[in-house]
Amino acid sequence: MAKISSTQYEPVFDLGLQVQSGQLKANDAIEIVTKETGLNKASAKYCLDAVLAMPKGVEYKHTINIPATKYYLYRFEDSLTSVQFKFVLQSVDKHLEYYVAQGKGDQVTIRTLVDSYRAKLTLQAVYPDEVHEQTTEFTEGAVKQVTINAYERDPKARAACIDKYGSICKVCDFNFEAIYGSIGKGFIHVHHKVDIATIGKSYQVDPINDLIPVCPNCHAMLHTGKPAMSIEKLKQIIDSSNT
Numbered sequence: 385m386a387k388i389s390s391t392q393y394e395p396v397f398d399l400g401l402q403v404q405s406g407q408l409k410a411n412d413a414i415e416i417v418t419k420e421t422g423l424n425k426a427s428a429k430y431c432l433d434a435v436l437a438m439p440k441g442v443e444y445k446h447t448i449n450i451p452a453t454k455y456y457l458y459r460f461e462d463s464l465t466s467v468q469f470k471f472v473l474q475s476v477d478k479h480l481e482y483y484v485a486q487g488k489g490d491q492v493t494i495r496t497l498v499d500s501y502r503a504k505l506t507l508q509a510v511y512p513d514e515v516h517e518q519t520t521e522f523t524e525g526a527v528k529q530v531t532i533n534a535y536e537r538d539p540k541a542r543a544a545c546i547d548k549y550g551s552i553c554k555v556c557d558f559n560f561e562a563i564y565g566s567i568g569k570g571f572i573h574v575h576h577k578v579d580i581a582t583i584g585k586s587y588q589v590d591p592i593n594d595l596i597p598v599c600p601n602c603h604a605m606l607h608t609g610k611p612a613m614s615i616e617k618l619k620q621i622i623d624s625s626n627t
């Protein structure tokens with residue numbers, strides 16, 4: 385494939401999101417890219433195919449260059465929850481398998497990149513909600529739980545919450561860095577305080593009022609009830625068992 389530059393493959397990502405949400409037709413997106421960036425039609429189509437396939441976890445057949453793949457992974461990691469991002473990695477895996485099966489050799493740089501993203505995902509903590517999610521059938525209730533997970537894991541909402549409250553448990557004051565040193569720095573769970581039953585379709589998470597940093601132990605205890613117990617209630621329980 386001809387050499388393509390960042391000014392050509394980057395706009396495809398945002399146009400691809402518009403195609404995905406039904407705001408734009410694929411052919412129109414390709415036309416915009418070819419007109420505005422000078423990218424040839426075939427390359428524009430291959431880039432768009434990849435952007436559309438990745439979040440669905442399906443294979444794309446045409447190899448896009450290393451910088452473009454890197455950029456799309458970077459953008460998806462930034463905008464998706466870790467559960468959704470796993471599909472993106474799956475899609476790239478499938479492409480790599482296809483490429484090898486064609487006898488074209490291995491794309492070592494991309495494979496290494498996918499492996500490092502995957503390692504990063506497994507380092508992230510398992511949340512109590514996630515455990516429920518894995519054992520629950522795919523009912524409407526389970527769908528709601530997936531949504532809740534997304535709020536608690538949403539990187540931007542998490543960051544805003546930790547920015548405001550710090551990474552010390554708001555129930556028991558546990559400080560990972562104080563106990564574990566540098567490996568514990570910044571480690572904390574973020575709990576979503578809003579009862580799922582009260583959430584409407586247009587709900588938008590408020591990282592300051594709806595999220596709260598808690599340690600994994602307190603997080604698990606909060607989720608022993610449904611809806612989850614309040615922060616105040618759990619604090620009272622700790623206080624009464626300590627006296």
Ligand SMILES: [Zn+2]
Nearest residue numbers: 553556599602
């Ligand atoms: Zn705690």
Ligand SMILES: [Zn+2]
Nearest residue numbers: 574575576603
């Ligand atoms: Zn929680």
